[in-house]
Amino acid sequence: MPGRIRKRSPLKKPERPYIALGLEGSANKLGAGIIKHGPDGSTTVMSNVRHTYITPPGEGFLPRDTAQHHRDWALTVINDALSKAQISLHDIDCICFTQGPGMGAPLSSVALVARTLSLLYNKPLVGVNHCVGHIEMGRQITGAQNPVVLYVSGGNTQVIAYSQQRYRIFGETLDIAVGNCLDRFARVIDLSNDPSPGYNIEQEAKRGKRLVPLPYTTKGMDISLSGILTSAEAYVQDKRYRPDGATASGSDDIITPQDLCFSLQETVFAMLVEITERAMAHISSKEVLIVGGVGCNERLQDMMGIMAKERGGSVFATDERFCIDNGIMIAQAGLLSFRMGHRTPLTKSSCTQRFRTDEVHVAWRA
Known part of the structure; x- marks a missing residue:
């Protein structure tokens, strides 16, 4: 043959x-x-x-x-x-x-x-x-040849693959973009916009200890993020919520801003990994290229890396200069x-x- x-x-x-x-x-x-x-x-x-x-x-x-x-x-x-x-x-x-x-x-x-x-x-x-x-720019910097592209930013969330001189969209958000989702939640819990709300959510998430349940909404190759944002905002009004991040001694029922940042990241990124893996399987690709402002998030890169490694593939990403x-x-x-x-x-x-x-x-x- x-x-x-x-x-x-x-x-x-x-x-x-x-x-x-x-x-x-x-x-x-x-x-x-x-x-x-x-x-x-x-x-x-x-x-x-x-x-x-x-x-x-x-x-x-x-x-x-x-x-x-x-x-x-x-x-x-x-x-x-x-x-x-x-x-x-x-x-x-x-x-x-x-x-x-x-x-x-x-x-x-x-x-x-x-x-x-x-x-x-x-x-x-x-x-x-x-x-x-x-x-x-992602292809140029990383050297990725023909990857599945996860494009995640403040205004866009798309899973993309190249074919016949077009970048074809395999899946995308049905409502708000992942960056917009994170930014709006940062405003709810009054996080600074310097250097960016998404970066500050990432830092807060590293201190989170509790995974609270949030809606996980994938619809085929698409995702929906407005529901998870509304649910995360609802926890801020919960009587268990402590805006100062303090946890009472001996209490396992307290919810902190760090817990919510951690839970929001984990759930949203798991949805992104799922639809990206599905696109990789469809086109038999071993490469994932993450681009866009949210692509700088180290936790997203880690989660995508675990998935790609299990498939015998690899993840390509850039630092903040280019993403x-x-x-x-x-x-x-x-x-x-x-x-x-x-x-x-x-x-x-x-x-x-x-x-x-x-x-x-x-x-x-x-």
Whole structure:
């Protein structure tokens, strides 16, 4: 029986270095990154600068205020990225920007900056799907070849696999995203938003000692998270709840914020591991790539690692430089698209809050 023929990537080594500026601003992180693709096939991160809009404990970030933050910091972040890369905008081959999905006002404010720079410096624009940016940067950093991708962030929760020049969505959340679920619960128990509510929940969960029952809702390849959030919030009103985290001597009936953070993480992550394993079995994959802001969570990585090891596979993940929203991931995906001949005309450079991962033609892959 003949062996399987692996198709070569249509993306050839460049004849000269290509440099791209990537601008990200789909939520409360404003990022500018500069990447270079060399003639030897190398990829160099020249700079990766980010500034985060942080609100007081118990508050989320509103689109209008977030957009104002991005406008206030755009020039500073871009100039810092150029300075660290030791180049000017004249050296850039293309300007890549997040075209969606995300929050409308922040997306539009960063797109406006990208269009302005494009006109001022006569550089082509490349609109990038935020989710594809995460995937391509994850593949580049980790070296994962053809993994099942678990994309988990504040606005998205998807299980993805590549086929025929598309990133196909195998399963996703039916309501709120996992990052949104964690962030909203952090506000309920008044956790700080610095550096992020999800990170602070992770630290609190490490001190949790009791697993309280919460709804476990998988529906085929999809999950639902609104019910588990409501149930976790209900425990805060329970007479057994101690907001100061103190446990009475000899009492096993006390519920602390740490217990709730621990229970929420364990239950939600178990749901994510289940649907990811199902996708791995379906496509006979041995690799899992975790991307998105929640992908930094060490407990999620550990749980996914246990599952993958039992299947004879492995888990690939990045640190906070690349898993949290950043400009370099937009530059990477945008430059791959640019090298395949894609350009975004000014007339089609508007943003959309609902830009599906599987709408993108992944022309640079076989």
